[in-house]
Amino acid sequence: VNISDLLRLQKHLVFIERFTDPHEWIAADLDNSNSITVSDLLLLQKLLVFITPEFEFVDSWKFIDSKFIFPPTNILNSNYPESISFTPLTSSYDMADFTGIKMGDIDGSANLNDKNPISINKSTCTDIVVKEEDLKAGETVNLKFKTDNFTDVAAFILEISFDNQKLQYDGFHSSTLTGLEAGNFSEALLTQGYLITNWFSASGLGEQLENNENLFTLTFKVLENSKVSDVVSITNDNLNSEYVSSNVTTTCVELDYEVISSNKFVDSNIFNTYVKPNPFNNRCEIIIENDFNQYSNSNLTIFDVSGRIVFNSPISLKNRINAIPISGEHLNNMPGLYYYKINSRNLTVSGKLIYLNN
Secondary structure, X not given: OOHHHHXXXXXHHOOOOXXXXXXXXXXXXOOOXXXXXXXXXXXXXXXXXXXXXXXXXXXXXEEEEOOOOOOOOOHHHOOOOOOXXXXXXXXXXXXXXXXXXXXXXXXXXXXXXXXXXXXXXXXXXXXXXXXXXXXXXXXXXXXXXXXXXXXXXXXXXXXXXXXXXXXXXXXXXXXXXXXXXXXXXXXXXXXXXEEEEEEEOOOOOOEEEOOOOEEEEEEEEEXXXXXXXXXXEEEOOOOOOEEEEOOOOEEEEEEEEEOEEEOOOOOOOOEEEEEEOOOEOOEEEEEEEEOOXXXXXXXXXXXXXXXXEEEEEEEEXXXXXXXXXXXXXXXXXXXXXXXXXXXXXXXXXXXXEEEOOO
């Protein structure tokens, strides 16, 4: 049971995409009322964010006689058989067949044969970005989680992990996303160092935010000196952190740390960098916006995920907007996740690029 099921239920309730399979109707009737209502939505949401450990009004599974033919309408009142009777039972009988329906699993993605955790390919994940900074004991900080490629997102669920020996969660601060409020952040696992947030579009349609917008800001009290990248992350320990698009396609999410270090203040409008397209197949460009020619003599270094340098070259930033071409050959034709760093005098800016294939 996951955030995709929540979105499917939402789209059904607002008549964007109604259920067509009888098993969807049964899996969604979580209050056992023989109807699909917003109560079912609430029960599913409470399970996803660990407010309730199990559904309150139904068992985890229902088993329906596979030979039963559902009527075209009024499915939940069709008295579908959950048992098969044999009178008398005089010998072995191998013709009984049941279809198992996992309650809440509206998209039918439950896999009983896979006992291992889902492996997440992080090279295809999208990012939420937070500024890297030093944290000093005793201070209160507002950590702004900013958007990066927040396009056609109809729902999401995120597991925000933090070191509760060094940080104390002090509450939700703000968000530019409509409908994302303090009530969307579950504290059910707070004592274990997890904050669970889920959101879905009220319309059931995908939403879009510009890059670097405030997806949400959270307030923490710093208990011990540290830095953001050491104490806060987006993880998949209790659930899969993911975005869901309007067509119910999921994308994993991870936290990226924006690093800008300098011995003087540097406005992001003066020195800005990004990659397009990202991810890329054959070729991309690292775009560097530079208002001052004092950064003209610079250096570009690209690392793989192990920290090994795969590309290192001086670059000249003489224009207002500079495009540095990068191809698969620069990365030894090895698809994967890479990090780049630009050094220019007393300034360092870093970012991420994802190479898919040739």
